[in-house]
Amino acid sequence: GIIPVDISKDQLIEATAELQTMYPDLKIIPIPADFTKPISIPKLSPAPANRVAFFPGSTIGNFEPDLAISFLQGVTDTIGPGGLLLIGFDLKKQTETLVAAYDDKAGITETFNKNILHRINTELGGNFDIQSFKHIARYNEKEGRVEMHLESQTNQSVSIKNTVFQFMEKETIHTENCYKFTETDFKALASKAGLSPVKAWNDNRRYFAVMLFRAS
Numbered sequence: 001g002i003i004p005v006d007i008s009k010d011q012l013i014e015a016t017a018e019l020q021t022m023y024p025d026l027k028i029i030p031i032p033a034d035f036t037k038p039i040s041i042p043k044l045s046p047a048p049a050n051r052v053a054f055f056p057g058s059t060i061g062n063f064e065p066d067l068a069i070s071f072l073q074g075v076t077d078t079i080g081p082g083g084l085l086l087i088g089f090d091l092k093k094q095t096e097t098l099v100a101a102y103d104d105k106a107g108i109t110e111t112f113n114k115n116i117l118h119r120i121n122t123e124l125g126g127n128f129d130i131q132s133f134k135h136i137a138r139y140n141e142k143e144g145r146v147e148m149h150l151e152s153q154t155n156q157s158v159s160i161k162n163t164v165f166q167f168m169e170k171e172t173i174h175t176e177n178c179y180k181f182t183e184t185d186f187k188a189l190a191s192k193a194g195l196s197p198v199k200a201w202n203d204n205r206r207y208f209a210v211m212l213f214r215a216s
Contacts (some may be wrong), residue, residue, distance in 0.1 A: 001027035001044045005035050036063075036071060041078055042127050051083040058090040058208070061145075061179040065189065068179075068197035076215045085195060085213045091206055092180045095139045102137035102146050102178070110135035113175055126160040135174060144185065148176040183209060 002019075006012040009032035016030045033039050033138070053075050060068055075085055092098075102109050113135045122125035136149040149172035158165045181189070185196050195213035202209050 001029065001048065003029045003044075004042060005031045005033055005039060007032065007034050013056050015121060030037060036067070038074065039078075051079040053083070053085045053087075055080050055085065055087040056177075057088055061090050061181070062176070063179070064177065065179070068189060069192045070193060072190055076194045079207065079215050081215055083215045084198070085190075085215070086210065087213070088208065088210045089186055090178070090180050091202070091209050092144060092182055092185075093207055096145050097143070097207075098139045098180065099137050102148060103135065109137070113150060117150065118176055120160060124160050126158065127142060129156070131171070132156060142169070143177075144180055146178040146180065148178070149174050181209075183211070 012030045012032050016028050020028055088195050114130055117128040117130045121128055132153050133150040136151045138147050140147050151172045152167035155169050156167050165211055190213055194216045198212040199212045
């Protein structure tokens with residue numbers, strides 16, 4: 001059986017229905033939940049001989065290191081001793097390549113980053129002039145992460161409900177971190193959550209890795 005978890009209930013139901021059509025004999029128990037918080041996993045009957053957790057993409061890189069360890073520890077506790085985790089993560093690469101990925105010419109990441117200002121305006125009563133902030137992506141080599149910022153293009157005041165915030169020209173709002181790893185980095189991180197490496201796969205350019213771990 002499979003127990004998919006996602007915070008978006010609608011997307012989860014849609015994906016479950018599609019998967020069930022493809023594999024009609026597969027038992028699927030979808031759980032709409034925030035996977036960064038403890039989740040009660042229902043028991044499958046009959047009990048599976050092996051438990052495998054799958055965390056695709058590079059979402060683990062959006063966690064701060066301490067939270068990443070906490071999340072992985074939660075996975076370890078869920079799959080139990082001998083259980084397996086298949087997880088993807090973004091590899092460290094040239095600074096120019098990393099920055100270009102988060103400052104794309106199509107402006108997709110810029111739109112995503114600025115959306116936080118739009119949400120503040122519509123949901124919290126803010127009055128951000130969104131066009132007066134510039135999307136900035138930079139690589140912090142010391143921390144091993146791409147940082148996304150919104151840079152004020154002028155001296156300005158912004159109010160959110162009854163609170164006023166002053167921004168100086170070139171002052172930034174640090175909106176997100178995206179951590180990158182070497183395989184050695186990630187093995188060290190995973191080991192703190194009781195996970196031992198079994199096998200690793202890379203693309204030809206070594207931009208991305210998928211690793212299989214076993215819980216101790």
